[in-house]
Amino acid sequence: MNTTDEITEWLARNGRKALDLETAKQLAAESPQLWYVASYGAKGYLVGKMTMQKFSQRHILVDETGQVVLFPTVEGAVAFLRTELKVSNPHVFNY
Numbered sequence: 006m007n008t009t010d011e012i013t014e015w016l017a018r019n020g021r022k023a024l025d026l027e028t029a030k031q032l033a034a035e036s037p038q039l040w041y042v043a044s045y046g047a048k049g050y051l052v053g054k055m056t057m058q059k060f061s062q063r064h065i066l067v068d069e070t071g072q073v074v075l076f077p078t079v080e081g082a083v084a085f086l087r088t089e090l091k092v093s094n095p096h097v098f099n100y
Contacts, residue, residue: 012056012064023067024054026074026089033090041096042082049075050082052095 012024012032021028032054033040039055051073053065066074076082079097086092 012054023071024065025067025069029054029066029090033086033092037090037092039096040086040090040092041098042076042079042086043098045073045075049077050079051075052082052086055096 015032015035016022016024016028019028019031024032029052036054040052041055042050042052045051051065056064068074076085083095083097086095
């Protein structure tokens with residue numbers, strides 16, 4: 006049984022280990038569906054790409070040091086997805 010997911014496989018095929026900005030732009034151009042915004046507690050909001058197999062830290066946008074990129078508001082994260090990644094309709098998790 007294959008335990009990897011489609012995003013991890015995509016990253017490996019493209020020689021990447023994390024979803025940094027450059028990689029996210031490339032992935033979003035190829036697959037603009039299933040991007041989301043989610044709360045990261047009191048620290049802010051993160052953006053990521055959903056997969057049906059499993060959750061992985063590799064599915065969350067990180068900076069060049071590997072730290073999660075956080076936005077102070079949901080609106081800021083959605084605007085980032087729309088302008089930088091050209092994702093027109095990201096899902097926003099409200100919990």
